[in-house]
Amino acid sequence: MFKKLTLLGVLAVLAACGNSKNVAPRNLENACAIVDQHPSYLRAMKKTESKWGVPVSVQMATIYQESKFIANARPPKKYVFGIIPNGRISSAYGYSQALDGTWKEYQEQEGGRWTSRTDIKDATDFMGWYMDLTTRQLGISKTDARRQYLAYHEGRGGYSRQSYNKKPWLLRVASRVGTRAQKYQAQLQACGKI
Numbered sequence: 001m002f003k004k005l006t007l008l009g010v011l012a013v014l015a016a017c018g019n020s021k022n023v024a025p026r027n028l029e030n031a032c033a034i035v036d037q038h039p040s041y042l043r044a045m046k047k048t049e050s051k052w053g054v055p056v057s058v059q060m061a062t063i064y065q066e067s068k069f070i071a072n073a074r075p076p077k078k079y080v081f082g083i084i085p086n087g088r089i090s091s092a093y094g095y096s097q098a099l100d101g102t103w104k105e106y107q108e109q110e111g112g113r114w115t116s117r118t119d120i121k122d123a124t125d126f127m128g129w130y131m132d133l134t135t136r137q138l139g140i141s142k143t144d145a146r147r148q149y150l151a152y153h154e155g156r157g158g159y160s161r162q163s164y165n166k167k168p169w170l171l172r173v174a175s176r177v178g179t180r181a182q183k184y185q186a187q188l189q190a191c192g193k194i
Contacts, residue, residue: 021071021118028068031060031184032191041069042193044121052128053135056194057185058145059124061177062152066097071118073097095123102130102155127152134159146178 027033035042045056067073074093091100094117098106103126107115110129115122134151135142138159142148151159153170164170188194 024068024070028064031057031187032193034060034069035193041120044124047121048124048128051125052132054128054131054142055185057181057188058143058148059127060184061145061181062127062149063095063123064180065149065173065177067095069095071095071120093117095120096127098126106130145181146174149174149177
């Protein structure tokens with residue numbers, strides 16, 4: 001009896017460790033499959049769209065690019081001499097890959113102290129807040145996923161300086177974000193989610 005209870009306890013601990021928030025959805029190519037698997041994503045994104053005016057498809061395409069919908073996503077580690085770990089390449093974290101400083105600014109201006117980059121509601125609200133400021137400061141439409149992503153990645157100052165023009169790889173990524181937003185929009189309309 002004791003062995004069975006011990007085994008049950010171990011299994012319960014292992015099940016608690018396997019958090020589905022930290023694993024990408026099964027089918028990242030289909031927006032309907034993503035929100036069917038994680039209905040909380042669609043609720044959070046619709047709330048953000050209502051509050052900030054950023055379409056669900058733009059949010060989804062940005063999150064796909066930034067974290068593949070993995071709550072605790074982080075950028076790769078840096079290594080000294082190729083073998084000794086030496087921190088990460090940036091402080092980006094969570095669904096939205098918000099940097100520490102930008103997240104703190106969001107917390108102070110909008111989100112509050114208890115917001116978390118690993119909470120989909122907070123991450124999408126952050127993206128809505130950031131993209132709304134981008135629209136107001138730079139005039140980029142909230143439906144323009146490509147240009148919004150460039151400003152999101154480079155920061156509004158970097159976007160204004162056109163720093164992205166020195167990064168051909170980033171221009172390709174931003175184009176893919178724009179294409180994915182259009183694809184997700186069509187899928188969500190076809191399955192009646194928006």
